[in-house]
Amino acid sequence: MIIGALLILTWLVLLLRYPAKALPISLSAIFGLGLVALWVVWQDSRETRQLAHLDLRLSYAPDSCPADRPLRVQMKNGNDVPLQTLHWRVAAYAPGDSVNLSENTYSAPRYRGPGDLQPGAEWSDCLPLPPLRSGYRAQSLEFRAEHLQGSFAN
CATH class of the missing domain: 1.10.287 (Helix Hairpins)
Structure with missing residues (x-):
């Protein structure tokens, strides 16, 4: 300085x-x-x-995902260029509420997208849940991807 x-x-x-x-x-x-x-x-x-053209949906799906990874993610690349990398945080909200109920601790899982997603292609996977505040159950919450950071091919 x-x-x-x-x-x-x-x-x-x-x-x-x-x-x-x-x-x-x-x-x-x-x-x-x-x-x-x-x-x-x-x-x-x-x-x-370009990040706004990504269709990223999260849902709690214990019936179609393994027990240790019950969060279903579905993404579609609506851009005209390939998606190279994507990172995000998962937030959990009670319906109609604006308070994030997931705890973003150091040990929270890191969420990443596919390595290379071509234009118009879709990707889905099962991911672990973020740690939730005590007293809340995952089946009663809405999950959203926030703080998206990504890179696209030129």
């Missing part, structure tokens, strides 16, 4: 002392930083748009 303050102070001194030389360099540096910022914002909005 001190180094950053010294750099800014040095830049201001050079700008005041030698404005004819420092001003064009400063403007080109600001222009370059602006281009980098625009590129980062564009990439982030593109990823957000």
